[in-house]
Amino acid sequence: MSAEPRPALQAVAVSAGYRRRRRRPGTAVLRDVHLTASPGELIALLGPNGVGKSTLLRTLAGAQPPLAGRVLLDGRDMAALSPRQRARRLAVTLTEPVDVGLMSVDAVVALGRLPHRSWLGRGGPGDRAAVGRALAEAGVEELRHRPLGALSDGERQRVMVARALAQEPAVLVLDEPTAFLDAARRIEFAAMLTRLTASTGAAIVLSTHDLGFALRRADQVWLAGPDGTVTAGAPEELAYGGAIARAFAGDNMAFDDAAATIVVADGGVPGGSVRVAAEGRLRQWAEHAVRRAGWVPEPDGSRGLVLRVEAGAPCRWWLGSARAPAAERAGGAGFGALVAHLRARAAAPPPGAGRRPAAAPPPPGPHRLPDGPFPGRPPDPQESTT
């Protein structure tokens, strides 16, 4: 039987926060935190604004002491390690701005090698190779001769990640590393992290507001909640068990399981559920429009509404009650009109059961609805006929 790998990083009964200073009282932001990061794991720290993600990461990285409990790096108490011993095992990029404006990217990334060099020692071929690999991994090779101060926020963010990679750490802690990256760079970055955990065996812990990224990519999610707790688990566990929904729940927000995202209703009024009767990409984008309107697409919903969509430019759509499709109907052309209709409907819901709501305005021109619930369409076997 193979032994469990030794945790790369552990929090044991950690309270993270700020000590009392002058007249300001001390505050524990997160309490009694127990966490384990194993070699090769990609871990996403999630939580609403101000809940304490950066505070926890700084505590785990040794940049501020825990108010209580212990942080263990490779099984050794972080408090007992010298900064140099720590820097050989753990690299961190925080969100604080770094003032190295005139240094070239090359020189900044080479700083990552300092913990591995002897005092006054110059970098050898091994150091140069590590810097080259880090520049390539972070996708900033072409920037290597530019001054850091002349880069965009997204470019600078990737350079700071390259500096951390050059340290060749066993644990990499990144505070919101994708905050300034565009959609394509985020995808590349996520793939790079996954590659890195596999190729180096490093444990990577990062905070992010990108729920989709965390659910798709992370081996573990650490979910910091407004009650000062941190819950750890597989992404599916936390989503399925409702922990993610609870952590992000707001008056007008809900976690949409199918889309794995939080949906927010415009105008402060959440919509209901809609079953989208369409296939393939048409269905996918119709569901996207439904979510954008603050409603929740339900794959097999027999409650709420049924939305039929027919391909075209613009598409045509019809909306009816799942229980009684003939009882109310509205329709229109184009996704924009659909979103506007759903938002208006959420803002002014039907006054009561059994009362027929005001009909939506008829769609223009050729899309005016003829009689019948869903004209020109074959009957749907799942549709209620009552």
Ligand SMILES: Nc1ncnc2c1ncn2[C@@H]1O[C@H](COP(=O)(O)OP(=O)(O)OP(=O)(O)O)[C@@H](O)[C@H]1O
């Ligand atoms: N230096 C400090 N001294 C005292 N309190 C602080 C300090 N830095 C942050 N805080 C407080 O600690 C709490 C957690 O802040 P933190 O930055 O860790 O949250 P976060 O989850 O990272 O937020 P965000 O998602 O907005 O980045 C906040 O209430 C914040 O005001």
